[in-house]
Amino acid sequence: MADLVIDERIKERLLRLLRENRQAHKIRSHGLSPRKKILLIGPPGTGKTMSALVLAGELGLPLFVVRMEGLMTRFIGETAAKLRVVFDAIQSTRGVYLFDEFDSIGAKRAYANDVGEVRRVLNSFLHFIETDESDSLLIAATNHPQLLDRALLRRFDDVLEYGLPEQSSVQATLKSKIGHFPCGRLSFKRLAQASAGLSLQFSSRVSELS
Numbered sequence: 742m743a744d745l746v747i748d749e750r751i752k753e754r755l756l757r758l759l760r761e762n763r764q765a766h767k768i769r770s771h772g773l774s775p776r777k778k779i780l781l782i783g784p785p786g787t788g789k790t791m792s793a794l795v796l797a798g799e800l801g802l803p804l805f806v807v808r809m810e811g812l813m814t815r816f817i818g819e820t821a822a823k824l825r826v827v828f829d830a831i832q833s834t835r836g837v838y839l840f841d842e843f844d845s846i847g848a849k850r851a852y853a854n855d856v857g858e859v860r861r862v863l864n865s866f867l868h869f870i871e872t873d874e875s876d877s878l879l880i881a882a883t884n885h886p887q888l889l890d891r892a893l894l895r896r897f898d899d900v901l902e903y904g905l906p907e908q909s910s911v912q913a914t915l916k917s918k919i920g921h922f923p924c925g926r927l928s929f930k931r932l933a934q935a936s937a938g939l940s941l942q943f944s945s946r947v948s949e950l951s
Contacts, residue, residue: 745795746910747788751901755792758899759799762878776898778870778879780843782886783903789882790839792901796878797837804837805830809845813862820846821865828869831877843881844888863890870896908933 745752761768761775768775781789790806797804812823831838846862870879881897883889894900906914911933 745788745791746906746914747792748904748907748910751788751792751903754899754901755796758878759796762800765876777877778873778896778898779881780894780897780900781880781882781903782900783884784905785884787903787905789903790841793837793839793880793882796880800837800878802836802878803834804839806839806841808841810842813845813859818861820862824862824865824869828873831873831879832875835876837878837880840879840881843883844885863893867892867896908937911936 745755747755758776758779762777765775781792783789793806794804807827812820812827814820814823827838846859846866873879886902908930912929915929915932
């Protein structure tokens with residue numbers, strides 16, 4: 742978790758999530774449940790997927806990535822059937838399940854161009870997530886929170902909103918990626934200032950170029 746470059750408030754909430762899931766048996770012994778259904782929202786490259794990866798590593802669980810757009814088909818009932826297979830796996834195999842591109846099925850049901858199949862899939866997801874009693878951690882991620890049906894938000898235990906990194910975070914990322922190379926008089930502070938308004942997606946490209 743220490744290497745995860747995100748806002749400290751988000752990091753603290755993730756640490757709380759870890760603590761609850763590590764002590765799940767104690768929490769359940771008091772008739773309560775740990776947080777296990779999380780929605781991550783924010784621009785690309787702000788740490789949503791990396792957060793899921795880190796949570797899986799910290800909990801010693803496999804990470805399964807479910808790309809929602811890839812589940813969608815044009816055949817009535819087929820997408821919902823695929824979704825049921827996913828939730829059956831969630832029940833039988835404990836892990837961290839990341840539902841990426843979540844807005845593919847989570848779009849507002851009132852949209853004029855919505856189709857019946859998308860509504861059926863969304864309703865199926867709402868049912869599955871409400872009735873899930875597994876020990877798995879369910880994480881949904883989207884770059885477009887404004888598209889989500891508000892009924893979905895109520896089904897999650899926590900909603901974490903990611904933003905663009907602060908200057909200090911950018912500097913830390915740059916130093917971790919290229920700091921071990923001979924950089925001469927390169928100023929990390931100036932690089933961070935020049936990257937204002939960018940996400941941390943650029944860091945991996947900087948690493949490759951180095």
